[in-house]
Amino acid sequence: MTNTPLLRIFDTLTRKKIDFQPLDPANVRLYVCGPTVYNLIHIGNARPLVAFDVVARHLRRRFPKVTYVRNITDVEDKIIKRAAESGEDPTALATRFAAEFHRDATSLGCLPPDVEPRVTGHMAEIIALIEDLVRREVAYVVDGGGAGSDVYYSVPAFAHYGELSGQPLDQLRDGERVGQGERERKRDPLDFALWKGAKQGEPAWPSPWGPGRPGWHIECSAMAEKYLGPTFDLHGGGVDLVFPHHENERAQSQGHNGDGTFARYWLHNGFVNFNDKKIAKSDETMRHLLKTAFIVRVLVEKHGGEALRYFLLTTQYRHPINFEVYDQGDELRFPGLEDAERQLEYGYLTRRRLDEQLSVGKDAPTQSGGPIADEASGWLDELSAALDDDFNTAGALAALQQGLSVANRLLDGKLAAPKDVKRRTLKRLQGDLAIASSELGLLEANPVEWLGAHRTRRAAAKKLDVAAIEAAIVERAAARAAKDFARSDALRDRVKAMGVELMDTPAGTTWRVAD
């Protein structure tokens, strides 16, 4: 195997699509900014989760080892605020929502990262890093007005500040809004807090500057270094994190380890828009939707986590994705998720047919060496090539579609092929589909179970009387046996009116919830 670069990645820092050359091909290292756990996550939070899950999966396919680190921020202003509102202990609240987050991540088909560090478990590392920055005089201590002192990072001390976000310093200063009381403490309006002295009632940890807590950005610098070293390959997150979060992480880490250290490639996912607009908390309607319909838990309940995942992968991760919603009287409809469900149903139906076909007959022991139908080769390579090209999942999904389509054509006898070639091809397709599934995190479930669960969920959503449907099927079977087609059709019409389609197969009649 040659070492020619396989992957092309759009890097935020250079704003170009460039070849990916890992520092150590034997261990590719990836850091992604995880959630601040103060809430159930919404669809916007789900995008980086899914996008970087595919990044990690694909890297694992291409390299022998990948170390994927995704943090959990469990000390932060929003958590403190939320906890104060409900009277809950901030730590307990964070722990609770971290667990909820894991549940959602799992339902979205995301594999756990290799390391999932939490801020509360890394106070020593954070404090050591800040101490070093103070020692190097790129940070300074200021009386915080409370029990402990504040520590600020001195932006003018870092020559490369603004590079990542492409913002000239004076422009950033123009936009800067300094909070009450901070103005007189900061030497420069761009300086940001590394450590915040504790105020009344806030969670605090002991430090050389008295009781306090870390600022928002420092934890990522400290934890990335601890698990991935001073310099690592990829750093990901949402576009909104480019400034100030990632700009600041970079400043801290390079201030500590020197120029050229820290992340070598920066990846940022685009936003999920709602009817072409950003899901902003400032808008009344959106705020309401964010608390209700856009919650991952709610969407998963209605359409399944895999449909949400599929939807999020229909657009390349960097581009904005539009989440359409329309109000149909008493319920909200999400065409993107409905479409995704249809695609998944097609995929699982195909996989089920494949499994059924290959489980019967014992002809043609499938030597893997023999020829297979031309149409069945190529699509998996196309899928991988699409992912090699800046993780183009939309292109990968198109390739997957080809694979599924070939399987169906073969099963339908639409492709001319000798019996042994056909069987070998089906076997190959089954294997290739499994590889594609594991790359995308899609169609990985047992087809029979998935289709059953899918039907059950949809039947429940439509409040269907399953017993009545099954009774109708039994009655219709008798009518058909007696060639009483008028009766048979009447029964079909009856369930059709309920929104159910009957499917006659050699193995008997089954049913599905109509679209």
Add this chain to the structure above:
RNA sequence: GGCGUCGUCGCCAAGUUGGUAAGGCAACGGACUGCAAAUCCGUCAUUCUCCGGUUCAAAUCCGGACGACGCCUCCA
């Protein structure tokens, strides 16, 4: 004001180191079926927001116009 992304069929969405427009949904026609569903087949962008330019050749490069969205403030 500064920085950046984008504008491809009714809808979603690939394709931009230039070489003659993937795929999906919807729609229509057909095969299969007692009738259906599922599946399969066929039709569905002489054209890529618009105007110029470079070129044998441009959705892809350059210039301009118009439009959309985002960041610069908590935010995925």
